[in-house]
Amino acid sequence: MKAGLALLSAFCLTACGDVVADTKSPPAQPQPLQSGYEFLQPQTQALQDDDFANPGFLWIDRGEALFSTATASGSACSECHTDASLPLAGAAAHYPKIDAESGDLINLEGRINLCRTRHQNEAAFEYESDELLSLTAYVAYLSRGTPISVDIEGAAADWYARGRDYFETRRGQFNLSCTQCHDDNWGKKLRGDTISQGHGTGFPAYRLEWQSLGSLHRRLRDCDAGVRAEPRPYGSDDYLAVELYLAKRAEGLEIETPGVRR
Template structure:
């Protein structure tokens, strides 16, 4: 019931535009703020403390897996990504990227699974598994503090435009678009929370509502469920496109993963 009340308030706060697409308002570059800005001080302090931040449990697990030789005897991730050979420091700040072999857009999770299949002869890891979340968290943590900067030229442009379309598209039983909350009403109160600008720079992140760690795609699925739209599959081309659009929209913000969110 409380969730339904919150959604009713959200509808009231974000309504007012008509048509299939919401008005395509944008946040001026000088006004872009991380979701961290809208957190309670206690939550900010939890993210800032590397010993208390629960997301580091997944970072530590990912670092172990990264350096571990699989039971099959395949090379460890670290054997290819050493400090002087394909280092991963800062790389996550520039994802998603186009994969030259498949011609598809890949985020960090997809790249990890592609590397497992191509270079380690291992099966892909399940979405939201501790292993995939851990490896993603470890790679993302190597980019903490690095400004987001993604390439949307060439084939990536179509994904970027598709992601933008989805962000502005009204959908679900509540007929809401992402932009109505995160462009038009950020900074306003929704029950006890402050609506953020909807950036993904802290993900994968520990979310209080989940009481666990999760990916950006899980957060997108939650948002779609919240407006009574059908959530898409993890790793879907549409969510990949949205991830690219959000990264470009947040360009210049520092990577924060493992973040802590409400």
């Protein structure tokens, strides 16, 4: 662990240098846009590509079963969401988005929980619970191959700005911002891994480090912990804002849930 921290510290000093954040002139986003898939080792890419071997499909299967199972109140998601009425194919590509009723920014997990509380008279699932991960992964899987396209106008504009600011602000004992790695140094090596552009196209994703499926917010918490900053709670406004910023930043890339990552 100490060796890993030393390597990260060395990377901060050599690769990042004395980068000065300028909120008036944000750094240029990576071009061309590349999914995190492009930075994986060939064997990990092969694992994601094989729907029979990809471990994320264990959660897809659970999510599909939950989607068609009636809750205690007697209703199932599949009763409303059919091919003829409220189809979900492609829907995940437009989240996070502003909820018309509350005016709040919600991600896919938030939409699923709102459906439970508003339309099924059920309690919301806990963030990162197996049930919520499974349903979120299944709904995102229904949009696999759909290019990401989110709205950052109107009420979403402030959220987008907040997410951009979080992405560009140095934090933690290492005094690093997200942009220093994923905009300024993508494609370079860090502890044997290749730094990606930081897109969330594969989430919920199965990470080999976790040996489990996890949400994008779990990955954001890991990133904050990695620079020795205090991670935000799951579902926090900060992480929702970052999720919107990342979605806009990745616009045009396709959803690939369930992704496999290192």
